[in-house]
Amino acid sequence: MINIIDFKMGNLRSVEKAFLHLGFEARISQDPADIGSASHLVLPGDGAFGRSMEHIAAMGFEQPVRGWIAAGMPFLGICVGFQLLFERSDEMGEHRGLGIVPGNVQKFPPGRKIPHMGWNQVDWKRESPLVEGIGDGAWFYFVHSYFAKPSREQDVLGVTDYGMEVAAVVGDDAKKAYAVQFHPEKSQAAGLKLLENFANM
Amino acid sequence: MLAKRIIPCLDIDKGRVVKGVQFVNLIDAGDPVEQARYYEEQKADELVFLDITASHEKRETVLELARRVSDEVFIPFTIGGGIRTVDDVRLMLKSGADKVSINTAAINDPTVVTTSAQRFGSQCIVVAIDAKRRADFDPARGALGNWEVYTHGGRNPTGLDAVKWAIRIQQLGAGEILLTSMDRDGSKEGFDLELTAAVSENLEIPVIASGGVGNLEHLYDGLVKGKADAVLAASIFHFREYSVTEAKNFLAKKGVCVRK
Numbered sequence: 001m002i003n004i005i006d007f008k009m010g011n012l013r014s015v016e017k018a019f020l021h022l023g024f025e026a027r028i029s030q031d032p033a034d035i036g037s038a039s040h041l042v043l044p045g046d047g048a049f050g051r052s053m054e055h056i057a058a059m060g061f062e063q064p065v066r067g068w069i070a071a072g073m074p075f076l077g078i079c080v081g082f083q084l085l086f087e088r089s090d091e092m093g094e095h096r097g098l099g100i101v102p103g104n105v106q107k108f109p110p111g112r113k114i115p116h117m118g119w120n121q122v123d124w125k126r127e128s129p130l131v132e133g134i135g136d137g138a139w140f141y142f143v144h145s146y147f148a149k150p151s152r153e154q155d156v157l158g159v160t161d162y163g164m165e166v167a168a169v170v171g172d173d174a175k176k177a178y179a180v181q182f183h184p185e186k187s188q189a190a191g192l193k194l195l196e197n198f199a200n201m
Numbered sequence: 202m203l204a205k206r207i208i209p210c211l212d213i214d215k216g217r218v219v220k221g222v223q224f225v226n227l228i229d230a231g232d233p234v235e236q237a238r239y240y241e242e243q244k245a246d247e248l249v250f251l252d253i254t255a256s257h258e259k260r261e262t263v264l265e266l267a268r269r270v271s272d273e274v275f276i277p278f279t280i281g282g283g284i285r286t287v288d289d290v291r292l293m294l295k296s297g298a299d300k301v302s303i304n305t306a307a308i309n310d311p312t313v314v315t316t317s318a319q320r321f322g323s324q325c326i327v328v329a330i331d332a333k334r335r336a337d338f339d340p341a342r343g344a345l346g347n348w349e350v351y352t353h354g355g356r357n358p359t360g361l362d363a364v365k366w367a368i369r370i371q372q373l374g375a376g377e378i379l380l381t382s383m384d385r386d387g388s389k390e391g392f393d394l395e396l397t398a399a400v401s402e403n404l405e406i407p408v409i410a411s412g413g414v415g416n417l418e419h420l421y422d423g424l425v426k427g428k429a430d431a432v433l434a435a436s437i438f439h440f441r442e443y444s445v446t447e448a449k450n451f452l453a454k455k456g457v458c459v460r461k
Contacts, residue, residue, distance in 0.1 A: 145323070
């Protein structure tokens with residue numbers, strides 16, 4: 001059972017529908033207790049970083065998510081769920097993140113349209129079971145005004161070009177812990193393939 | 202590099218797709234989910250559904266449309282038409298829409314934009330601007346003072362300057378502007394490129410150009426001369442004059458970055 005954490009930020013229906021479409025069992029849940037019976041954990045979400053962290057803490061998700069990732073169980077963060085893994089964000093004041101991936105989240109510098117909205121190509125920095133069968137230059141749908149700067153190169157699995165190199169996927173294959181800045185559930189075939197690879201871990 | 206987006210627009214009335222020429226003379230053109238799938242296969246980048254006759258009693262029909270589309274289509278889609286309150290926005294997003302487009306309500310009560318953006322994120326709030334050239338249009342005047350914002354399908358002037366209003370909308374927290382030239386809508390003469398460039402150059406958020414597409418060259422002009430981030434078209438795609446695939450091949454040949 002793929003457990004999609006609903007911390008009351010954003011549209012999760014599409015994430016659930018994508019997994020169901022691929023033939024997997026998935027559920028949206030606001031109850032941290034449900035994590036115990038899950039095989040996979042997904043942390044999606046849209047909206048502001050600070051408020052997202054507040055909701056996660058207040059709803060009792062912070063420790064279960066940390067424990068899950070530490071135990072090496074399959075984890076996928078999407079969009080804000082990607083950014084929350086970092087140590088801190090400058091979005092509307094400085095906010096603490098989960099601190100699982102070293103690095104921070106900051107606003108795009110001027111000289112480009114913000115948000116970075118639409119389809120962009122992702123190139124892979126290394127092979128990973130998450131992106132098996134998805135070639136270099138695959139298109140994914142992005143929407144974000146802040147971008148993550150991972151401190152360690154080893155964490156970066158995929159990058160995109162928005163007038164500067166932007167981390168699009170981070171991951172640790174040994175721990176089966178991954179996160180994507182784009183929306184795989186809105187990225188047609190390449191996105192569905194990524195979700196399928198994750199669900200098969 | 203970020204691709205320029207091609208967005209087919211589906212006008213919806215009572216759950217069916219229709220296409221209005223200058224917002225009248227509606228011709229039935231099919232089932233929304235079937236149409237959405239057809240465009241998804243052609244690699245349309247997003248879809249916009251505009252409920253052109255939306256009124257409160259039709260809300261459930263539109264929510265059902267959002268649910269059906271999000272169950273079966275894996276590209277982003279926007280729903281607009283009759284979105285009046287923050288609760289309308291909430292319900293539409295909960296039903297599966299990725300974005301909502303707010304038009305008249307943004308003018309009547311700008312807090313709908315601010316509150317929705319704060320609560321759900323700017324990325325899902327599109328504000329639609331319907332603009333017309335002023336009678337004393339003068340290119341020498343530049344971006345300001347040449348276009349006026351209209352509501353109700355181009356019938357009601359608001360007195361607002363289109364470019365100033367677009368800047369204000371960005372400040373209110375909208376994530377994107379859907380800009381329609383009411384002079385060109387349904388004309389097949391191409392976008393109002395001066396209007397499109399005036400708005401796009403003065404904003405940090407993306408601009409979707411709309412109104413007037415009659416051929417593929419028009420799409421190119423909107424993206425390159427009009428500096429739009431995305432182009433919206435209805436009839437050239439609905440009546441199979443061109444496929445989205447053909448449009449993208451055409452643009453790619455001319456050096457525009459598109460997703461293929």
